[in-house]
Amino acid sequence: VTVLGSGSSGNCTAVSSGADTLLVDAGFSAKEILRRLCAAGIDSEHVRAIVLTHEHTDHVAGVRVLAKRLGVPVLASPGTIRAASLQSFVSDTRALSPGEEMNVGCLEIAAFATSHDAAEPMGVTIGTSDGEMLGLATDTGVLGEEAFQALAACTLLAIETNHDERLLQNGPYPWFLKQRILSTRGHLSNDAAAHALERLAHDRVRAIIGMHASRTNNTAALAATSLETALTRIGLAIPVSIARQDAAVACTLT
Ligand SMILES: [Zn+2]
Ligand SMILES: [Zn+2]
Numbered sequence: 001v002t003v004l005g006s007g008s009s010g011n012c013t014a015v016s017s018g019a020d021t022l023l024v025d026a027g028f029s030a031k032e033i034l035r036r037l038c039a040a041g042i043d044s045e046h047v048r049a050i051v052l053t054h055e056h057t058d059h060v061a062g063v064r065v066l067a068k069r070l071g072v073p074v075l076a077s078p079g080t081i082r083a084a085s086l087q088s089f090v091s092d093t094r095a096l097s098p099g100e101e102m103n104v105g106c107l108e109i110a111a112f113a114t115s116h117d118a119a120e121p122m123g124v125t126i127g128t129s130d131g132e133m134l135g136l137a138t139d140t141g142v143l144g145e146e147a148f149q150a151l152a153a154c155t156l157l158a159i160e161t162n163h164d165e166r167l168l169q170n171g172p173y174p175w176f177l178k179q180r181i182l183s184t185r186g187h188l189s190n191d192a193a194a195h196a197l198e199r200l201a202h203d204r205v206r207a208i209i210g211m212h213a214s215r216t217n218n219t220a221a222l223a224a225t226s227l228e229t230a231l232t233r234i235g236l237a238i239p240v241s242i243a244r245q246d247a248a249v250a251c252t253l254t
Contacts, residue, residue: 020105079120
């Protein structure tokens with residue numbers, strides 16, 4: 001799993017197994033995503049599909065050009081397909097609703113509902129034939145029961161650690177934006193992610209990645225400390241890394 005970049009200025013994560021790569025979100029320009037793939041040593045020829053979590057610009061900015069350039073299908077929920085007008089500019093659009101599964105090469109992708117101010121947002125799990133499973137949940141104000149069930153079997157958890165609540169409350173954002181982020185359809189805080197981890201982490205989880213960290217209302221150290229403290233509370237030692245906006249963070253399970 002290579003998080004090519006994560007945050008409100010762009011999101012794209014590459015998940016590879018064997019000769020198949022799946023991209024989750026395409027929130028940078030196509031040129032920038034191709035540049036980051038190349039820098040991470042991932043062959044763009046191996047990309048089989050792009051899956052979109054929701055229609056916000058930081059998740060879809062490059063999808064039009066990238067899907068055409070790579071000649072791959074775009075998977076998204078019916079609500080995202082409509083809200084992003086995908087069918088008007090992506091030739092191969094495939095609906096993947098929360099609760100459904102789809103095979104892409106040797107990867108098995110399943111979607112679950114998230115809670116965000118978008119048309120039909122979702123998180124995904126991506127399983128490999130050798131029993132590893134990534135769970136990716138970002139841009140969600142809360143994790144619902146469906147999300148917890150989907151994430152329970154994952155061996156690699158990529159969970160949103162968007163903000164430190166105190167930094168957000170005392171920070172420069174206007175009131176309405178603070179309310180939006182803090183709402184149940186906003187973004188997950190470090191503490192909320194840590195609480196979720198106490199329920200989701202188990203001894204088969206091999207790595208945890210904090211996602212979509214705000215550059216204004218968070219720091220990598222605060223996000224990592226929250227998650228690590230939660231792991232200590234439940235007696236598990238699992239490596240934690242925090243995804244970055246401007247550089248790739250990779251996690252390899254062998
Ligand atoms: Zn986002
Ligand atoms: Zn969003």
